[in-house]
Amino acid sequence: MVDERTCPRCGQPFYVPSTPRRGRPQQWCSQPCRWAGYEERRAAKNGVIAIEYVEKPAPTITLDEHVAAVLDSPAASRNVLRQLRTRAEDGKLDEAKWSSVSDELERLRSQPGQRPDGWFSLR
Numbered sequence: 272m273v274d275e276r277t278c279p280r281c282g283q284p285f286y287v288p289s290t291p292r293r294g295r296p297q298q299w300c301s302q303p304c305r306w307a308g309y310e311e312r313r314a315a316k317n318g319v320i321a322i323e324y325v326e327k328p329a330p331t332i333t334l335d336e337h338v339a340a341v342l343d344s345p346a347a348s349r350n351v352l353r354q355l356r357t358r359a360e361d362g363k364l365d366e367a368k369w370s371s372v373s374d375e376l377e378r379l380r381s382q383p384g385q386r387p388d389g390w391f392s393l394r
């Protein structure tokens with residue numbers, strides 16, 4: 272009579288005699304699995320094989336996607352507007368590369384009648 276067992280390493284079924292032999296019962300399907308199993312246990316005990324390296328490329332997000340994400344969120348949009356306003360007040364948008372942003376802010380600011388409370392007054 273034989274008993275069917277499953278190798279804990281490779282999952283293959285293997286057969287052992289039902290009548291108990293001396294020593295420890297056979298646990299692995301083969302010598303290679305036995306060695307590999309012991310090696311893995313030893314390594315796991317040392318915390319070596321707990322680490323798996325999976326190469327994941329960083330997701331590439333386009334500028335447009337960033338913008339869309341910001342515009343999707345009232346909090347993010349408010350944040351951007353506030354920071355632009357602060358930067359404008361601090362004169363940080365006076366640099367040439369920010370001139371188009373300054374122009375846009377100026378356009379927002381100077382729309383008469385729409386925001387009588389001075390909602391976006393820059394100065």
Ligand SMILES: [Zn+2]
Binds near residue numbers: 279280281300301304
């Ligand atoms: Zn095996």
